[in-house]
Amino acid sequence: MPIFYKIQKYLKKPHNLILVMMVIVLGYLTLLPMLSMLKDTVTVHNAEAMRLKLPVGAFTWAHWKKVLFDSSSISIFYKPFLNSLITSLGACAVALVLGGTFSWLVTRTNMKWKSALSSLCIFPYIMPSWTLALAWYNIFKNDVVGGVPGLFSALTGLRTPNWLAYGPFPIALVTGLHYAPFAYIMIGGILRNMDANLEEAAMMLNTPRSRIIRKITIPMVIPAILSTFLLVFSSAMSSFAVPTFLGLPVRYTVLTTQLYRTLNGLNPGQGYCIALIMIILGVSILAMNQRITGIRKNYTTVTGKSSNISLINLRRLRTPISVAVAVVLVCVSILPLISFALESIIFYPGNYSPSTYTLQFWIGSAEQNSIANSEPGLLLNPRSARKLI
Template sequence: MNYRNRAISFLKKPHNVILVSLAVILLYLTVVPMLTIVMDTFTVHQAELMRVKGARVGDFTLYHWAKVLFSSASKKIFYEPFLNTMLVAFGTCFIAILLGGTVAWLVTRTNMRFKGVISTLFIFPYIMPSWTLAMAWLNFFKNSLVGGAPGFFTAITGIQTPNWFAYGPFPIVVVLGLHYAPFAYILIGGILRNMDANLEEAALILKASRGKIMRKITIPIVLPAMLSTFLLVFSSAMSAFAVPAFLGTSVRFQVLTTQMFRTLNGLNPGYGYIIALIMILIGVLILGINQKIIGTRRSFTTITGKSSNIAYLNLRGFRSIISVLLLLFIALVCIVPLFSFALESFIMEPGNYSLRNFTTLFWVGSGDPTIANGEPGVLRNSSIFHGLWNSVRLSVIVAFIAGSVGILAGYAIVKRRNSRLSLLVNNLAFFPYLMPSMAFGAIYLSMFAVKRGFIPPLYGTFALLVLVGAVKYLPFASRASVGAMHQLSNEIEEAGTIQGIGWGKRMLRIIIPIQKASFLSGYLLPFISCMRELSLFILLVTPSSRILTTMLFQYNEKGWNQYANAINLLIVLFVVISNLVVNRVTGASIDKGIGGQ
């Protein structure tokens, strides 16, 4: 009877009901899919019956593991893509940290000009989809040896770009490095800006040189942030799909994500599930190391004060030169790609940039039977409008679900902070962040391709896209809500309770209005992320459920470059405008954490 009373008392508190409900739901949506994908690596699939002789669908087998890891074909199936992935990930980290860290130091520690403009513009490559720069690279540097028609660079200069420069690991590393450099800039710049300037001032008084101050003080202080940046960029680069697909496929440069896409869409789904599982384990390991580094850093923090008198390095005669060159470089990375998309979408014959070759066919034309199977222009194309409607509809629904569940999760986690149930839900809500997007999509493809209890098969349905998107972006909303709830005193809600105000009204009239900016970002960030997502949905869409990003990928694969560039331009403009709206509505801006003077 005592246990019954305690259970009733426990469940009378709304935050306990929320925690129990979320624990059950998230266990089913995170842990069970992991178990499902493990089982699928040992299961015979329909497409593999010709290879696994004498087997039936659903039989237990070690065929996939033996073939992927221990056969003569293992080099092509797994080890070569794995080594390529490591090469791309390490190269991306080097460029991202070098470029992002340098810009962060120039903005926070020198008297460089245009700091505010540079700080705002430098984050644009991170706001835009990663494949934006990949398509821009192809527009400029593709050659006639592989790409058919030459790019803008060859058309203007007459110089044929070599294959290693136009395709493969080099451009993939450069593009991903530029995409994640703002990420390094944000993390490293935040540490530099908040660093106690008294340390540097004391070193200057003791006649230490600027170089020695950099080596002995600045770098050791930002080293934990650099290590954290390295691990997070490494994890992101390892799970990248779109950039290697755009820049590597034509020269058969395979990484784990592109190999997974090939196997899951081909006759070897078991291979793909093994690759997905290995990528998930690597991702969890990397994020675990990152959390340990952050935790260790907290334990040896010795900076207890902050001086407002930051001694900026005087760049002297190089001040204007460095400022202008950096501004031009950022403009080149941010603005020129958009120009290339617009230019390529108006070119009738690829590689010919004369005025006679310009046309509006690919925007407003009714279609030419000799071009792209008579596909109408983008602004007259019902398929593209259907994809746009699916994208917007998917993003709105995903944002609503992820944002609403995130608010409830944040509220309940903080109300029961440090309890086992709270920690369990907190970790389960964060778990999807640890998994590469394509691997996460593969998990749900594996789990919901067949009937699960009362849940019918979801493959090919819009509901599956909503489900996988809501779970994948839940960490964004839950992190924002947990941070917002930590800032609220319990006394605020207790005052409403004393007045006899019910829990629902307290949430709607007190808690949400006070922290509406943080809660709203928990809705808007998933919306923007979902609008530009490709890797998460590429395995799950069908003709009826396709979205704009997957249509872009398919058009590019078919060689319909003008349509692909036009769609790309629409997506980028939509994402950038949405981000500006987010900043305007919420008052939040990524660059404000470190921005210039």
């Protein structure tokens, strides 16, 4: 019985027993759903039996053929996949540019209010992504698609174009703004902890700041940039709320919204195929990120204690840059909350005149039945209290 003896000896060690238990739990939580999903990609479902002329539960490759090799595959999979790539790459560019620039300003310059701005920068990442998407929709929607104009049109009298209110541009921008704090945390951490001796040596040789950034700073943070890019890209590819708010009004479909539509429609098998492809893409991206972070760990500082690099003096630009950064962060972090508060007190959607302000949606009584189907306001509604408990 040498095999059973080895197993018993192996399980006597607590860390091995914990490892086996974790493998069992993770296998149950990941492998079984994956196998079930894989089975559903080659199985006829109730909603498809009549169309496929096959019994429910029968084996079929029709779902994969329809998604990947049919004439309608362009609209079912390839076009939403291309839209997802466009918006995800755009979100990565926005997150890296804004988050990387802000991290450099905080760690390498004498910008004002660093502590307050750093705390404010984390707000968009703490808030759900749909908050920024809904705020963008409330502010920039137009009466062509949205039915009623948004806050921007109400204040300026200008109709926002569709490309600004809906579609790939706002999706990429809002998603990038949501993940910009993540880029700030990743890149800023590297900039704070990296060895500054090389930059100090370059400064002693009167090397221009632009050349130091291009030849020393950026190469040293490239692993963090690549890791941030991959993680933001995978998160943007799986984003559902932002494309729903800003894409569906103009029928701009990405993989996540296409997945939702097919799973809740007459072709659930196609939805499972799309879901499995998205999982494979996500696992591949995470594997690439793990490989990059593993390579980054191979770098070791063999010098003495790192010196602190002198901060760049922004001179006359210090105040304008600090104010500009503060305005952007306030718009991204605080403006959505102000937008929600304003939308909650206007009686008629799209009419922002002070004469239409009301608190009926908050504290209105059920007798005032002209709004909300005779329901009392949120703070007086017992249903709201039961949902919160």
